[in-house]
Amino acid sequence: MLLDLGADKAPSLGTFVTGSNVELMHLLPSIAGGLANDAASDRFVYLWGSAGAGKSHLLHALAAAPKARYIASDATPEAFSYSPDVELYLLDDCDKLSEAAQIDAFALFNQVRENKGMMVSAGNAAPVHLALREDLRTRLGWGLIYQVHELTDEEKIAALSQAAAARRINLASGVLPYLITHFRRDMRSLSGMLDALDTFSLETKLPITLSLLRDLLQLEKETAIE
Numbered sequence: 001m002l003l004d005l006g007a008d009k010a011p012s013l014g015t016f017v018t019g020s021n022v023e024l025m026h027l028l029p030s031i032a033g034g035l036a037n038d039a040a041s042d043r044f045v046y047l048w049g050s051a052g053a054g055k056s057h058l059l060h061a062l063a064a065a066p067k068a069r070y071i072a073s074d075a076t077p078e079a080f081s082y083s084p085d086v087e088l089y090l091l092d093d094c095d096k097l098s099e100a101a102q103i104d105a106f107a108l109f110n111q112v113r114e115n116k117g118m119m120v121s122a123g124n125a126a127p128v129h130l131a132l133r134e135d136l137r138t139r140l141g142w143g144l145i146y147q148v149h150e151l152t153d154e155e156k157i158a159a160l161s162q163a164a165a166a167r168r169i170n171l172a173s174g175v176l177p178y179l180i181t182h183f184r185r186d187m188r189s190l191s192g193m194l195d196a197l198d199t200f201s202l203e204t205k206l207p208i209t210l211s212l213l214r215d216l217l218q219l220e221k222e223t224a225i226e
Helices: 022-032 055-062 099-114 134-140 153-166 175-182 187-204 210-225
Strands: 044-048 068-071 088-091 118-123 144-147
Touching: 022 044, 022 055, 022 118, 022 144, 044 055, 044 099, 055 068, 055 088, 055 118, 088 099, 099 118, 099 134, 153 175, 153 187, 175 187, 175 210, 187 210
Parallel strands: 044 118, 044 144, 068 088, 088 118
Antiparallel strands: none
16 A cells, blocks of 8 residues: 555645634634734734644645735745735744744734735744744734644544544544554544545455554554655
């Protein structure tokens, strides 16, 4: 079996499991639709949280909106340039911006504000705790700030169980608790492994048990080493 967990579906707001992020998930669809309020404080949003909480998932999902541009922390200087054709800028991993990129990001913030655009940024900590230029940290704190809360283990199991039931995938007892403690913990990776389990079960004609899961996890490790 060709194991490629990276070939999963593109991130979308619909595939993000809300958990404790109810207020944030009420806001983001309006941003994707260009319906943010005219006030500057409502046109700038900053997301922070631990690795695997889903910040990049949300930014990539918003990048599918018309006239949106995703900007990675290591993007070229051209990516930070303002364009009247772009209405929504999505700046990821602010905590990883180089000194030069911080200058570019600061200039972009100012231009987006002057032209009444929108920007959603993300980092691993609240703006006040980021090791960045003071003027850029101030810009990151201009608007709404949300902590993206990672799902609890119980919420992850519930979400995966619901996804499996919707697709009529039969999972033996103990498979999901074992998976979330022995594999990457972000929901995108876990969902990808659920898909791989389903495929592996069909190809081997074996039910999805702990034994089958262990075999697939071992195969994933060997594939990663190669």
